Amino acid sequence: MKAKFTGHDTFPLRYGWLFKAVNHLNSGGKLQTSKEEETQQAIIKLGVGKNMVNAIRYWAESAELLSSKRSQSNIDYFTSENGDYLFNTDTGKDPYLEQIGSVWLVHFWLNFNFQHLSAYRYFFNYSHVQHFEKSKLLSDCSSDAKKLVTNDIGNESTLKKDIDCFLNTYSKKFKSDAVKKKLTIDEEHFTSPLTELNLVTDNGGGFYVSDLAERPELPIEVFIYGLIKFAQVETKDSNINSVDFDSLLTKPCSPGRIFRLSESGLGQKLDEAQEYSKGGVSWIDSLGLRQVKINDEYLSNPLAVLNKFYGATS
Known part of the structure; x- marks a missing residue:
């Protein structure tokens, strides 16, 4: 395996991003290019900043919704069977992730990977903890990754950012009762669809829970x-x-x-x-x-x- 603890620019997966990636490519758009004009077109069509374009590509590629080939100085991306199966506007089974089974499927695609190790793939495939502190997960991941990958895992700051991104992708932010009362807009409406799976719970103070369970909600x-x-x-x-x-x-x-x-x-x-x-x-x-x-x-x-x-x- 190779370490891949970067690429998302610290942006957790967001609702709509995978749909946008697949259908932007299917409409002739580009997700990675050295041409400034095509980059600006992606920014406009996707409705996000340049760094978020990179993050959208990262999450779509990590979920194996894209395939790629290198041509000259660029990497050309195409939608994969997975991408079109679920997200294609015309033929996709559930392009807007309206069914919880589709979210479970995206979770599986993200983590069923024998080639690249990220913080979330480490947690779901190699970690044994069910109740943990973020600092403990960082230490474990750093130690174990050195045995699992063939390349350099990078510095601790890079790994910490990837763990933060993983936790923000899978767990809803802990809010005290006082904070909840002050909120007029539910910010969790804009968070990652993977929080719906309740696989990781933020207990506050850097403590998290991820129990092994029976999962009756898994189709x-x-x-x-x-x-x-x-x-x-x-x-x-x-x-x-x-x-x-x-x-x-x-x-x-x-x-x-x-x-x-x-x-x-x-x-x-x-x-x-x-x-x-x-x-x-x-x-x-x-x-x-x-x-x-x-x-x-x-x-x-x-x-x-x-x-x-x-x-x-x-």
Whole structure:
């Protein structure tokens, strides 16, 4: 892996940014260019400042909504299958993130990454803490990242900014009762959609909570999609369409890790997946052997289960 603790210019993900990135590109716009005129066009069309254009590109690329290729002095960006699947104005399943399942899907896309390590990917894939101070997370991330990446992680100030950005992206700011009474406009209306998932809670004073839980609010289709994507990686070098329970619970980029599932929560999701898929996903928990099997139809087409989710709720 390579460290990637910069690129967002300290701006957390915001509502509408991913939609803007995909459809700006689809309409012929540019998100990174050495030409001042094209940069100004992006600023005008996206309705943000130059630094925010960079942040929009960062978050869209991190969620794998964009693909890119280098041409001369520029990097040319194009929308990916993920980007068009969810955010395309004409064909996207939920371009405005009106369904909570779509937010869970964006969360999964952001963190299902074996190539680049950021503060949020470190937390969801490698950290073991559930109750933590920001300073402790900084220390842990700095120490562990040096073992996980092949390049320089940068200075502590850079890492601290990335952790701040992660926490601002996933947790609503703590407000005392006195402050809440003074607010006339709900500032959280403008915060990141990922705060809706309640995966990280700001308790004030630099303390945060992120419990492992059962996640009944996580749609089973999104869980199965994450399960299949992980299983594709785990089984790619074998002819076995199964993965063990502990891997699903604890390995980096597993659904247990990314969705912050407890052991009982993962078991419940697998029970639900088995019933939902009518055996397309099945698992056994007997005599200490816990294995999950996914049939070829499911394993070869993870988007099919998402299509069922959007077909049933749109």
